[in-house]
Amino acid sequence: MTRMSTRAVLAASAALFALPAVPAIAQEAPADETTASNEITVIARRREERLLDVPIAISALSTEALDKAGAKDLSGVQGAIPNVNIVQGRGSASSANFYIRGIGQPDALQTFDPAVGVYVDGVYLSRIQGALLNLFDVQRVEVLRGPQGTLYGKNTIGGAVNVVSKKPDLNDLRGEASITYGRFDEVTAKGYVSAPLVADKLALSVAGVYDDRDGIVTDPATGRKYNDRNNLSGRAILRAQPTDTVEVLISGDYTRQRNSLTMGQATAPLIGFDYNADFSAVTPFVIAPAATGEWDYKASSSFAGDKGQKLDHWGVSGTINVDLSDTLQLVSISAYRKLKTDFFVDIDATTAEVGDVFVGTRQHQFSQELQLKLDADKLKGVLGVYYLNEHVTSHQEAYADSYLRYVGTPLNFLRTIDDEQDTKSYAAFGQLTYDFTDAVSLTGGLRYTRETKEYFRTTTATTSSPIFPALVIKGTFTFPTNLPAPYNTLDSVTYEAWTPSATLSYKPSRNTMLYGSVSRGFKSGGFNGRVNGLGDVTQVVDGTTVVVPTFKPETVWTYEVGAKGSFLDGRVNISGAAFYSDYANFQARVGGGNTGINGGSFPVLNAGKLRIQGFEFDVNVRPADPVTLFASVGYLDADYKEFNDGRRAPAFSCNPTGAKVTCKPAFAPPLTLRAGGEYRVPLGDATLSLGGDVRFVDKHYLSVDNRPGLTEDGYLIGNLYAQVDFDKFYLRGAVRNVGNTLYKTDGQEFSSVGNIQTVYYGDPRTWNVTLGVRF
Template identity: 75%
Template sequence: MTRISTRAALAATVALFAVPAMPAFAQETPAAEDASDIATGNEITVIARRREERLLDVPIAISALNTDALERAGAKDLSGIQGAIPNVNIVQGRGSASSANFYIRGIGQPDALQTFDPAVGVYVDGVYLSRIQGALLNLFDVERVEVLRGPQGTLYGKNTIGGAVNVVSKKPHLDTVKGEAAFTYGRFDEVTAKGYVSAPLVTDKLALSLAGVYDDRDGIVTDPRTGRKYNDRNNLSGRGILRAKPTDTVEVLISGDYTRQRNAATLGYLTAPLIQTDFARGAVVLAPAEPYGPYDYKASTSLAPDQGQKLDHWGVSGTINVDLSDSFQLTSITAYRKLKTDFFIDIDATQFELGDVFVGVRQDQFSQELQLKYDADKLKGVFGLYYLNENVSSHQEAYADGLFAFNGAPITFLRTIDDKQVTKSYAAFGQLTYAFTEQLSMTAGLRYTHEKKTYNRCTVTASTLGLLNNIRYCFPDNLPAPFTGDNDVSYDAWTPMVSLSYKPTPDTLLYASASRGFKAGGFNGRVNSNGDISVTRNGVTTVVPNFEPETVWSYEAGAKGTFLDGRVNVSAAAFYTDYNNFQARVGNGTNVGLGGSFPVLNAGKLRIQGFEFDISVRPVQPLTLFASVGYLDADYKRFDDPRRLPPAGGAAFSCNPTGTQITCRPAFAPPLTLRAGGEYRVSLGDASLTLGGDVRFVDKQYLSVDNRPGLTEDGYLIGNLYAQVDFDKFYLRGAVKNVGNTLYKTDGQEFSSVGNIQTVYYGDPRTWNVTVGVRF
């Protein structure tokens, strides 16, 4: 099927589903709701604005997936919501099976390195996760996942410049024993066992819940040279929550969780010739692009069998809710988290040792948040104070024995790196909603953020060639004057928001909003020489020891509604975003650095605009149909680090950040994403049978900031099917994902200044599984 015909067919499907609700021009996120909720008129309740509200009443572009919706999506972890929400893209690959790198409306984290902050905040029961590593959380004991699109700084504790993913766990039941267990077997010897139980310890006063998951699957990528398997899964996780309610006005929640990951390396595939620098013969091609031909889940590596991925991630938190009066509630959220990763990554994905690295990260964070909530007849709001102290250090080793040679004789090369970053963040925020009438409301909020970062890094080389041996560089000690010793930066920002909402009927909502978002700047975590923090244009070299904060102004208008006793749910939103100082790691261009150069620049300006549309229709009781559309128009307005340098020749627009022209389109921003599907549920006496499925189209997108020719995904169509039989307490489910065995790329790595490395990662092939479960 051609791209044009695919788009036309899916657009026609969406239009067909939309016909019954078009005159109302209102909408909700129905594809994420439980079909039974639509049938009975029940609604999902969310806490997106730090208080319980109907999803329909929240004047924000928000989607919520409850337990049943997550199960139907086959969501083992947060990656399972991929495709369920328009203009939300989870970028997976980059050598790690555990990272949750969210892009919302084209805004995300372009480099997985720990010195970059996420642009989309992931929160678990109000606790912010500072790193994307280890953030692909298991969802078995989760009540729902709320995804808010656009800046949310006046409500949440930390960076939410692109949006927020709010994971809400099930609270232990104070008066009832409840539980669930499930066992899954699938292709590639997938074995998943899950269990959850909640029980009162003291009726109405004290309860405990425990959840555990074991998830194992063989690798889907084979090294033809050795027959070994890669890109597997081996995860173990657990969570316990203790809930106490000593009085009617006090509630205490103590939570602890642990995740353990032990799997082989995650391999991509080479898309450009791999180049060795021979000091006698010049450039030598070690491996061609696509060394095994068109991709067929084959790739090679120089990593040893025991050089895989290890992750340990745990945390504890305590939440106290106190009702001070009928109108005021005080909430305290105290949390400590610790992350340990030992990842071996073969960036070049070949048997040659040009881009093999070991990255061992040790991270811990302490956070404290206080919220004062007010709920009166006409005025509602929340005021908050937030503090975060994060320490993240790493030991890295870069192995490149294939990068250099002399007349065919190999030259060994090793770079060892040790660095540490300390971040302290303080914030005060507040948001109030005033109802002028039962129909008309206005919301206004303001946030103040102060953030300080300190960074130190030392690297040293070892090589059999004296020219490359024992070269030591330390940041900031080796910075040129006047920057010597400059390794700490502070940022302050005021970020307001305002919105106006109008409810023509109790079940419809119109709204418009404007909000400002902020993400702190920082340091280039790949600096190995002053060349990595220097930019040369027109013969002038400028040192840029740190990159600046990002800011956005986002403007949005939307509508949502439910009709015909909940049988029709629709929502729509249009947005326009001015995005300044995008933090981008680019190719070396005219920079010169030993073993490659990796400058980080602030792209001068982006403009992102688009719309989202969701609809769900239940024409008859057993049948539910749903569809969604996401459209993005994302463009660089300038990309030449204008904060430091004027555009070449005084031009008004430039897209050559280091003197090398690039394809001037933002990465991970597909112009069009479509999803359509349905579910049919019939009674079988004392049991019921549900048949469902969906099809998803993702348009062409770029997979790196520099947009190299091989680092693109040309667009794909993917479908999923499932069938489930529900008995009184037992259920049996079978599912097939990627029914058509579509080959599609999910991520790319561009290190062209090191041996011309340009690698892509692919999604899973066709998989199937069967699950048997029990609920009580």
């Protein structure tokens, strides 16, 4: 297995654009012979509209497109949409790392809010744990790029991922089922059935998925498998329509995951420290050297075989739609969700105990949203109020018996953390569109957000020696009460923000649109959930050491122009957008140094300002009925205009001289490309579909401070499938990552403890065969 050279990647990428037609499944699912692509509907603006009529940078993936892309969960959308990075979160089998246009939040800690909101049927998911949803009864996935707040219950600064489930059919029995077998003994079984219980009045749908796959990483010493899948999910939706003006939807879902460890590769030597007799000085030593050579999907852990990752995630929601008149509709969305995770994570990815942790999280949330929708002749829009009450607790243990020594003898180290956070979020929002003419419309929106967070954390670190029994060092730090005055009573903070938006759109014809927009995004501040001591909340500002126990909210102003068009009766569909974003108070967890006595700190700072600009382009072409071609391009020019780490410059500071920022924003590849197509061949009463795509992702960084080992140099991967459709049955074979390309997806940077820098890789070449039925 070899990594392609940059020159080869660029040459292959250039070859993509030599295709006679360049089109894109990311914008829309391929149209069939009876439904034009320009008739695809979305609910991005909280009402059903044609995709072409929405003046927003939005992509919509249908169920069929998701299946053919091989998407088992939301990470399968990765690469299908320009300037969108959706991958499995670091060290976890179920956390989702979302970046849109270079804006995201990879840290799974509960004190950080996601920068990209995930909504399931209008219900916001507060945590990135459990957000890597299985896609089994999904009608489509809508991805909105840019700040979203004047239409959605929870404000999100980077964008929104809107998962829309299939509604039960009130009149017809419908269903589908499939069974898949693939490489690494993959077995996936899916089922969905929708049945009317009372014609025109009451219907029920039930869906489930069982997804199991052996690990793709092997322990060469024990043969143990890591990075596996073992998921069981189900959802039931009851739909009632007692009158022509009232609809009630009650939904319940449950996800259970039982996985082995998720292992990566150490890219830097692990460094420990040997204390002298009176603990006044330390001598560094190498615990384990950095890995050499290419990743071969082999790794060893210090954890025993029974240590893995468990997740239980369930929720119930109720949606009531009431037509008050021909032009007014009232919508109520009530939801309760509960999340339980017990994760063992080998952060250092070696047999040494340096970054070995257990994280147990218990979270529940209640949300209530009310919307008043208006659909008059000239004026359309929505007014809403939103409330979220979230409670999160966690128990954490960190084991580091390999990290410290006392006069040459190993020390045992255990750190335990217990913390708790309560968040109450209130919002009022509204957006109205006025049609001056059939061609010209103006949309204005405004949102007020108020969030209050209460936080408490206790950390206890114990160091002892099996050789010197009398040597026991124990310290407890309670946040925030151990902080010096006046911060020792600061356990609650409140943030408020007004976030407006405005859009002017022009439709020269029914199937073309030009638009320009400006919007402000906001992401709440909060407490540093990694506080272990004063060093984590101590900064040097203008030469003075100060204590800053919280970090401020992030804000962004985004300016965008775009165009969409459908031509030749829907055979050619094109969309493009260019944008410019000014991003302030970027929330960064920076390295706190690795000096033994003073190391181990994890400051979270409002480190700087970003400028992000770029463009996106999608095209989908059907030159003949059997042929669909697609392509997409995403370009990002992301820079830190300011990066103040607020500390005495650590080795990898982004401004080591204090004068010039040397880093680039993480997870912001300058160029992302995708191209492919599908060819359908009649076979008597059946149809053969042959398709695939090629994806290129440019060089980008996996850590805030751009460490060399946490850098992806760019990659090119291809996917192929063949499917035979009969009247009700279908048979599909698929190969993902055809060229067996080695590529990095995420990284862990905890350099202040043992110099930990770990990288995670995407799947190698995989194949599967699926037999399915639809009725």
